[in-house]
Amino acid sequence: MSINPDAPLQSDRNLAMELVRVTEAAAISASRWIGRGDKNSADGAAVDAMRRAFDSVAITGTVVIGEGEMDEAPMLYIGEKVGSGGPEVDIAVDPLEGTSICARGMPNAIATLAVAEKGGFLHAPDIYMDKIAVGPGLPDGVVHIDASPKENLRNLAQAKKSAIEDLVVCTLDRDRHKDIIRACREAGARIMLIPDGDVAGVVACSQPEAGVDMYIGWGGAPEGVLAAAALRCIGGQMQGRLIYEDDAQRERAKSMGITDPDRIFGVEDMARGDVMFSATGVTTGAMLRGVQRTANRAITHSIVMRSKTGTVRYIEGHHNFAIKPNLFVA
Numbered sequence: 001m002s003i004n005p006d007a008p009l010q011s012d013r014n015l016a017m018e019l020v021r022v023t024e025a026a027a028i029s030a031s032r033w034i035g036r037g038d039k040n041s042a043d044g045a046a047v048d049a050m051r052r053a054f055d056s057v058a059i060t061g062t063v064v065i066g067e068g069e070m071d072e073a074p075m076l077y078i079g080e081k082v083g084s085g086g087p088e089v090d091i092a093v094d095p096l097e098g099t100s101i102c103a104r105g106m107p108n109a110i111a112t113l114a115v116a117e118k119g120g121f122l123h124a125p126d127i128y129m130d131k132i133a134v135g136p137g138l139p140d141g142v143v144h145i146d147a148s149p150k151e152n153l154r155n156l157a158q159a160k161k162s163a164i165e166d167l168v169v170c171t172l173d174r175d176r177h178k179d180i181i182r183a184c185r186e187a188g189a190r191i192m193l194i195p196d197g198d199v200a201g202v203v204a205c206s207q208p209e210a211g212v213d214m215y216i217g218w219g220g221a222p223e224g225v226l227a228a229a230a231l232r233c234i235g236g237q238m239q240g241r242l243i244y245e246d247d248a249q250r251e252r253a254k255s256m257g258i259t260d261p262d263r264i265f266g267v268e269d270m271a272r273g274d275v276m277f278s279a280t281g282v283t284t285g286a287m288l289r290g291v292q293r294t295a296n297r298a299i300t301h302s303i304v305m306r307s308k309t310g311t312v313r314y315i316e317g318h319h320n321f322a323i324k325p326n327l328f329v330a
């Protein structure tokens with residue numbers, strides 16, 4: 001990262017690897033709660049482990065996308081400082097993205113975070129964001145958030161030199177998306193419904209093996225920023241627009257520095273400059289395999305990427321609790 005010009009290049013190379021340890025810790029702790037029907041305990045375990053893991057990362061980090069405000073979140077609240085000291089960076093976290101799916105033992109839960117140089121992330125309030133995303137290597141503006149699903153699919157099919165019938169559109173399985181779903185199906189596309197976890201849904205557009213051509217629909221705005229951070233590294237296009245349910249939400253956005261609350265944010269508007277992104281699978285999904293646990297051991301599957309180099313690494317971690325119990329046991 002460009003924060004400390006005197007720091008050797010090696011330090012930010014190492015930082016990317018340190019971040020994997022943090023999402024691994026959160027995922028392993030959350031994995032103890034997979035399928036146990038208790039999403040708050042799963043989330044609490046992930047938050048606690050992620051917070052502790054940050055203590056050994058050599059950064060002076062400020063949480064800008066976190067678990068909520070100081071008075072509502074005991075840890076990883078917005079404004080909290082994390083890290084053991086080092087370059088000043090901003091942090092976006094979602095220690096357990098997909099709390100309900102983890103509790104229900106369903107696919108797609110991940111532990112994730114992103115790091116940017118100071119001021120690099122959009123300070124998104126915890127409200128909905130309308131989102132549309134496609135993968136890399138396509139003409140700029142091939143899809144647009146204000147175009148109809150049919151128009152977007154037609155343009156996307158043309159750019160990909162495929163038929164609309166070959167395209168898969170991913171969206172959250174919500175009543176509010178029924179018109180989008182109907183329009184996509186009527187246009188001939190196939191729909192992949194996910195119960196939760198739209199960070200993975202958006203990122204899937206940029207992972208050829210995931211089989212997703214376009215992501216569309218409303219999800220959390222903080223999750224939108226995390227997804228944008230991933231796309232900054234892996235490539236792909238995304239547009240997001242905040243959705244306000246009342247004036248208080250609009251005011252809240254303004255108080256967080258969003259001067260034009262109705263603007264359409266692109267990837268660079270949500271995650272600027274040098275960005276790193278890490279995610280570890282909790283339950284198996286399109287993006288990552290979940291934690292595999294055996295007595296005293298766990299295997300984790302993570303993705304870590306940097307915008308500076310465009311390198312994307314898939315990391316399989318084999319963890320032995322008999323030797324290293326403290327970090328990972330909630």
Ligand SMILES: O=P(O)(O)OC[C@H]1O[C@](O)(COP(=O)(O)O)[C@@H](O)[C@@H]1O
Pocket residue numbers: 096097098099100172174195196197198199218219220221223
């Ligand atoms: O469940 P809603 O209100 O449709 O919100 C959608 C958001 O919830 C999630 O599906 C899961 O979020 P949580 O992990 O906080 O439960 C996100 O991925 C998504 O952005």
